[in-house]
Amino acid sequence: MNATPTIRPGWFALVWTHLRKDLRIEGRSRESINSMLFFALLVVVLFSMAFDPTAAASRQIAAGVLCVATLFASVSALNQAWAREIRHQVLDALRMTPSDAAALFFAKALANFFFVSLVQLVLGPVFFIFYNLHPLGDTWQLALVIPLGTWALVANGTFFAALSIRSRNREMLLPLILFPIFLPALLAMVLGVKTILTGDGSDPQLLWLKLLAGYDILFMTASLLLFETVLQAE
Amino acid sequence: MNATPTIRPGWFALVWTHLRKDLRIEGRSRESINSMLFFALLVVVLFSMAFDPTAAASRQIAAGVLCVATLFASVSALNQAWAREIRHQVLDALRMTPSDAAALFFAKALANFFFVSLVQLVLGPVFFIFYNLHPLGDTWQLALVIPLGTWALVANGTFFAALSIRSRNREMLLPLILFPIFLPALLAMVLGVKTILTGDGSDPQLLWLKLLAGYDILFMTASLLLFETVLQAE
Amino acid sequence: MTPAAQDLPASTSSEPVARIQSVSRLFGDFAALRNVTLDLEPGKCYVLLGENGAGKSTLLRILAGLLLPSHGAITLFGNSTPTESRARIGYMSHAPMLYDELTALENLRYFRSLYSGQPTLAPEEALAQVGLDPALSRSLGQYSQGMRQRASLARVLLSQPELLLLDEPFSNMDVESAHQMVSLLARFRAGRRTRDPRRTIVLTTHQRSLATPIADCVLTLKAGRLVAREEGTLS
Amino acid sequence: MTPAAQDLPASTSSEPVARIQSVSRLFGDFAALRNVTLDLEPGKCYVLLGENGAGKSTLLRILAGLLLPSHGAITLFGNSTPTESRARIGYMSHAPMLYDELTALENLRYFRSLYSGQPTLAPEEALAQVGLDPALSRSLGQYSQGMRQRASLARVLLSQPELLLLDEPFSNMDVESAHQMVSLLARFRAGRRTRDPRRTIVLTTHQRSLATPIADCVLTLKAGRLVAREEGTLS
Amino acid sequence: MMKKLFLLTGIAAIALLMSWGFYQAMYAAPADAAQGDIGRIFYYHVPHGMLCYLFFTINFVASLLVLGWQRTNPARALAADAWALAGAEVGVVFCSVVLVTGPIWGRPVWGIWWTWDPRLTTTLVLWLIYVSYLLVRRFTSGSQVTTLAAVLSIFGALDMPVNYLANRLWRTQHPSPVFGGDPDAGLKDPAMLHAFGWNLLAWAVWGLAVLSFRVYIERRQQKIQHNAALAALNAD
Ligand code: HEM
Ligand SMILES: Nc1ncnc2c1ncn2[C@@H]1O[C@H](COP(=O)(O)OP(=O)(O)OP(=O)(O)O)[C@@H](O)[C@H]1O
Ligand SMILES: Nc1ncnc2c1ncn2[C@@H]1O[C@H](COP(=O)(O)OP(=O)(O)OP(=O)(O)O)[C@@H](O)[C@H]1O
Ligand SMILES: [Mg+2]
Ligand SMILES: [Mg+2]
Secondary structure, eight states, X not given: OOOOOOOOHHHHHHXXXXXXXXXXXXXXXXXXXXXXXXXXXXXXXXXXXXXXXXXXXXXXXXXXXXXXXHHHHXXXXXXXXXXXXXXXXXXXXHHHSSSOHHHHHHHHHHHHHHHHHHHHHHHHHHHHHHTTOOOXXXXXXXXXXXXXXXXXXXXXXXXXHHHHTTSTTHHHHHHHHHHHHHHHHHHHHHHHHHHHHHTOOOOTTOHHHHHHHHHHXXXXXXXXXXXXXXXXXX | OOOOOOOOHHHHHHHHHHHHHHHHHHHHHOHHHHHHHHHHHHHHHHHHHHHOOOHHHHHHHHXXXXXXXXXXXXXXXXXXXXXXXXXXXXXXXXXXXXXXXXXXXXXXXXXXHHXXXXXXXXXXXXXXXHTTOOOOSOXXXXXXXXXXXXXXXXXXXXXXXXXXXXSTTHHHHHHHHHHHHHHHHHHHHHHHHHHHHHTOOOOTTOHHHHHHHHHHHHHHHHHHHHHHHHHHOO | OOOOGGXXXXXXXXXXXXXXXXXXXXXXXXXXXXXXXXXXXXXXEEEEEEOTTSSHHHHHHHHHTSSOOSEEEEEETTXXXXXHHGGGEEEEOSSOXXXXXXXXXXXXXXXXXXXXXXXXXXXXXXXXXXTOOTTOOSOGGGSOHHHHHHHHHHHHHHTOOSEEEEESTTTTSOHHHHHHHHHHHHHHHHOSSSSOTTOEEEEEOSOHHHHTTTOSEEEEEETTEEEEEEEOOOO | OOOOGGGSOOOOTTSOSEEEEEEEEEETTEXXXXXXXEEEOTTXXXXXXXXXXXXXXXXXXXXXXXSOOSEEEEEETTBSOHHHHGGGEEEEOSSOOSOTTSOHHHHHHHHHHHTTTSOOOOHHHHHHHHTOOTTOXXXXXXSOHHHHHHHHHHHHHHXXXXXXXXXXXXXXXXXXXXXXXXXXXXXHHHOSSSSOTTOEEEEEOSOHHHHTTTOSEEEEEETTEEEEEEEOOOO | OHHHHHHHHHHHHHHHXXXXXXXXXXXXXXXXXXXXXXXXXXXXXXXXXXXHHHHHXXXXXXXXXXHHHTTTOHHHHHHHHHHHHHHXXXXXXXXXXXXXXXXXXXXXXXXXXXXXXXXXXXXXXXXHHHHHHHHHHHXXXXXXXXXXXXXXXXXXXXXXXXXXXXXXXXXXXXXOOSSSSSTXXXXXXXXXXXXXXXXXXXHHHHHHHHHHHHHHHHHHHHHHHHHHHHHXXXXX
């Protein structure tokens, strides 16, 4: 437990080194971003087909669909998050460098956040069209609730992906660990988005938003502190 | 296209050889069945959390949730379907044997069908409790619609998993190919289940059921005929 | 589908087992093999040498029918569709090509049942030949690198192929085992007679000295081209 | 966290670089290493021999701090927590330990920036040393087996480690390249002086003859035990 | 011999205590004024709810110890790991009882099996987290499992306070706290309080006994493995 991450000036340079590498690899093939986009699109289509929302009900379930679509689209990407590092034991090479583990984690989480947000930006309009939505509440709040929820998803996802890569069937393990822990944040996110879309004013104090922010801070701190332990676990 | 599968007496023995091998590997660790079960449970929880069905509406969307939950739970398992064969190029060794490819495919699909059905059996009751359901239509029809839909999912999934394993990020590719092709079957399955749950008598001629059966036969034949080509594709 | 091996007329030594005619293979715009022409005569043992990246593995995979040539033609056993002849070929690659979760014996039993209608070795016999204990209860995933290689060789021997393709079979073996392997291969090639025309071997290696005892012909690849061919002494 | 290498007093040759004290390593109830005791003296080159499954790779991974011993203790550079000393160790395994998607140069640049505050080679220099063209625009995934191995060696040389652990560095190399590697290692060990006490090498191989030119000490493992130790001639 | 006798007495005492608790719940305590006899499920539901916190806390503390001792004192870390595992297992069993008795109770009282109110939701989440903890332990092999499980346990523990506070912070379908809530809450009828106290005690003793037994088995397993390891080391 000597894992206090030392956030020195060089720390952000290190984060940037890792992040640039990830973005470069992704930029070269654009594979995961493209497939994530298409996957998210499919999920939205799938859901609107499976639920056939009538105009009135759509506003009620749209929030849920949006969040669940994000979740599933992200999980497949998160599963791949460390795949490159595992493939040829690159992770072992990284473990042997003297650089800070928390920076590696933070950079990976940032990269994933970037990808998922990109997908959301593209998908948002499609979604509104499919569900005939025009939000009745304060739309600007969406620009807070969604990134906060996404960060909760992505940061936890990156952490638990690192935890589950050691196991034999890791693709299956990640959602099993991630979903239960992410559930509270998902609920807050769904309810937050719902309040905004329906504009029913049921949440004047932005309780859901605060809850999400609290969740983010709490879990982020825990992740940064514990990542070294996870990475170095034999 | 010399790939006419020769269904001789030995053929079923061959299927059994493959199937036994898969069941043995699975039985040894019971990993994928356990994780699939838990995953499916998580998906049900997640969806009912995200959609918070009020008692009246629940009956409307329950069918969709059930089918989509099955779909997602299966995709993660299907993704693993050929993983073992890929890991150390076992598939190349299999390609070099003189045995019939269609048997390999059929056995894999059977194994997956077995696993997914087991999950559904365990999960059914949980689902009914969460959604406070008591079906109003002919419940026995569920025992037809669901297996038919599941087979559509599993057979197609096994086929397209074999198609997508060659690509680099195969975990992401499978749903991208599978979902669009599975959509008609999904729709038929959702509507079939819905008719049964709501008991609205809107489908006296079991149209959805027949549609599903037709879909199954059509796609199964195509898969059996084409699998050799897929397997031997360089 | 493929007629069982014993039903075939033993190929006369004039007719090549494999005929590679100006074969090239591209990956994207990189040429891994360029214009290779080669006949493999029955009963001989060929050793492929070459630097890293010379195209040795690529050539073997093409012979195995797992990779198609971009240009040129390949004829195996007088047959120009490679899939038809596969049952008569044994291919061992860098990877073990076996299930990690099963023991070596279970793996071999499974593979044997896929070669129905064809004479095969008993799995126990194949394992014994490569020096693995058939009763070993550990699953393959827990074997060491060299043990896996032996298991992989056992899988190939199982079907008693007429053309044996081995990609660096000695690379992770200790010297002692490597010598054992070589004499095993020599025995395999001999078959029941002194020299069975139905046992052709092609192997790649970087340890030329190891392979000399059985090499009939040494081929050298360089940057995808066949640049040298020395007939070795018949052992 | 770890002090940069040049700030440390050069270890005097009396004090071992690594001290392995009755180390055992179990996988489940299988003993891969049993009661191995060994001191690595600075500036020497150790060659680990042994059959397949003897435990060579396991020993190297333990020295690298990537695997913990089940029993016994290991002290690296006088430090008993292995993670602290890792920056001073270079480890090359069977796998390339580099990103498939990047070119060799990009890979090396990335790794160099993780060794900040420590003198490193220039990536181009490291590639040139192992005989790879730094301008090669193909990404690592398209390299052949042996080219990957060179790139992997370049990664290890980059940080100019005081303890170099190489797991079968020659296994997929052609003979010519292997000889080049050996002389490269010899030069590396010499450092700027005739014999730098801060360059210790441990390597495993099955091709004993290849390693003799630089071997100072040949260790033989058998079923997890250290059974022989021959001091070689100093080159 | 003494040990055996001691063990038998212990088992008998626990059995006695539990039957006494059963008698108290089923016969001694009066039926609930509003709910009738179904209200008696209270004496099982609530103690199990309270006790599952206890076991998850044991798991949490043990996990912290694992992380602390892991490098410095592996032997003790291994012992702590046995406690962590046992804590999670027993906790999951108790939590499962809550999740089964809850809906059984809810069906007649609320008219529905389940609803997504904060208390119910967080309880389910708690259960899911610890089941996933147990799954991770099964799926990961080798010595790293100890560390990874300990890390996961810390994340699980973050949900516990939320679960406890759920019906204190929000208005829920689930009844508000009986103990430690409003000052005017609490069991008014002394017979009910009695029955509740006895059941809490009985289930606590029973749970702790199972826990100790589980730790004992796990420790023995570890010892057997250790001996097998020594045997393997010294073989031929
Ligand atoms: C349906 C699922 C249910 C779940 C998951 C659940 C969960 C819980 C949990 C975890 C506790 C322990 C809380 C603590 O000690 O702080 C608890 C306590 C309690 N439950 Fe439930 N419960 C359920 C249903 C019900 C129902 C239907 C009733 C009665 C109508 C009920 C009445 C109570 C009462 C009176 C307490 C004690 C209150 C307290 O001290 O906080 N529960 N429940
Ligand atoms: N799938 C592929 N995509 C792109 N290039 C490839 C692919 N497979 C092989 N190559 C390239 O083809 C060339 C020959 O590769 P091959 O594996 O046949 O070499 P080799 O002679 O077996 O070398 P080694 O001794 O290192 O195994 C190499 O330069 C390699 O980069
Ligand atoms: N993760 C593991 N799980 C179980 N057993 C293992 C594991 N890793 C290694 N072993 C076993 O430990 C023994 C030693 O393995 P190791 O890889 O160290 O051998 P080696 O000397 O490097 O052999 P080779 O020359 O074949 O590479 C082998 O018998 C192997 O089966
Ligand atoms: Mg090769
Ligand atoms: Mg090794």
